[in-house]
Amino acid sequence: MPLFRDVIRKMKPYKPPLEGRSDRDYTLLDFNERTIGTSPEVKEALKNFIDDDRLQVYPEYGTVEREIAGYAEIKDSHVIITNGGDQGIDIICRAHLSNGDKVIIPFPGFAMHYQSAGIQGAEFIEPVYNSKDGSFPLDKVIDLIKHQERIRLVILCNPNNPLGTPIEIDDVKLILEEAKGRDIPVLHDEAYFEFSGITCKDFIDKYDNLYIIRTFSKAFGLVATRVGYVISQDSNLEELLKIRGPYDVNMFAKVAVLAALKDRGYMEDYVNEVMKVSKPKLEGYLKNKGVKFFPSKANFLFLPVDNSEAIIDGLKDQGILVRPKQDPDGHKRVRVGVGTSEDTDALIRALDKIL
Numbered sequence: 001m002p003l004f005r006d007v008i009r010k011m012k013p014y015k016p017p018l019e020g021r022s023d024r025d026y027t028l029l030d031f032n033e034r035t036i037g038t039s040p041e042v043k044e045a046l047k048n049f050i051d052d053d054r055l056q057v058y059p060e061y062g063t064v065e066r067e068i069a070g071y072a073e074i075k076d077s078h079v080i081i082t083n084g085g086d087q088g089i090d091i092i093c094r095a096h097l098s099n100g101d102k103v104i105i106p107f108p109g110f111a112m113h114y115q116s117a118g119i120q121g122a123e124f125i126e127p128v129y130n131s132k133d134g135s136f137p138l139d140k141v142i143d144l145i146k147h148q149e150r151i152r153l154v155i156l157c158n159p160n161n162p163l164g165t166p167i168e169i170d171d172v173k174l175i176l177e178e179a180k181g182r183d184i185p186v187l188h189d190e191a192y193f194e195f196s197g198i199t200c201k202d203f204i205d206k207y208d209n210l211y212i213i214r215t216f217s218k219a220f221g222l223v224a225t226r227v228g229y230v231i232s233q234d235s236n237l238e239e240l241l242k243i244r245g246p247y248d249v250n251m252f253a254k255v256a257v258l259a260a261l262k263d264r265g266y267m268e269d270y271v272n273e274v275m276k277v278s279k280p281k282l283e284g285y286l287k288n289k290g291v292k293f294f295p296s297k298a299n300f301l302f303l304p305v306d307n308s309e310a311i312i313d314g315l316k317d318q319g320i321l322v323r324p325k326q327d328p329d330g331h332k333r334v335r336v337g338v339g340t341s342e343d344t345d346a347l348i349r350a351l352d353k354i355l
């Protein structure tokens, strides 16, 4: 009798290419992170927390969920804090999926969606995005919800990672409606909300089958503290709290979030620079060069190019990391993060030598 459950033995660990990233040798455009440091107020708050001599005390979350609710413009009771957006995904999968259940994950999707659903022994049903323009396969998803047996969760990544393309909010509503009638929960992943402005938080009161997950890892730049949150109706969150541990979010994360939310302008300035200056500059350059990219609502661009390896290696040689990612047909392409205007200038100079 094997020591481990069958599904675990058959899975592979998710091992993103992290090696060498913590040295400061590279410009990091490979993990969709913020490319410059977080707010000075966050750093100050973290230093004060250490000096306060409270590391020996278990974490308590007190005001932080209320502050997040205020920021997200939702009811206080509609949010719980999690250890990164990843933990939100994980506890939702653990709450709803068992061996042999089916989960709809349109392809390509974010790695942790597959990982968390896979651990539960769920079977992936993967309607594919359009490989010409990266658009969302709405009809296929609706059709699957209507006709497939044993669908127990639908995961929507909006905007999609890695493609960057959005799902129209009216289309999300159609999916929620079809799924609600069949008691199927829908996870709407809004990890890139600050960049895209796309949210279905206004549907929470109407749809008891809706979960939203978000993160402080991206625009706020708090990825090292690992903090995110789930938005849903109170009764759903009560169930999730049976799965999330009482201390899973550490106090550095809480302190960082409270300070970051006080200095929201710092995050907004970065988002404006990325979305209004840096990204249009990169898009203009790519258009000029005749390099295709999908329309993106996030802080990254997906390039459905044939010479992905030459681009990835050529940029790495010049100190810039970008990420190989599969397109809807399974071909290896490139996902490029967009950082500050200065980062984009460096990227353009490097691309010029390759293209």
Ligand SMILES: Cc1ncc(COP(=O)(O)O)c(C=O)c1O
Pocket (backbone or CB within 6 Å): 031, 032, 083, 084, 085, 086, 087, 110, 157, 161, 189, 191, 214, 215, 216, 217, 223, 226, 227, 228
């Ligand atoms: C689509 C998507 N969802 C969730 C996350 C989770 O982020 P984290 O666990 O760092 O909060 C990410 C991070 O890359 C992401 O791209």
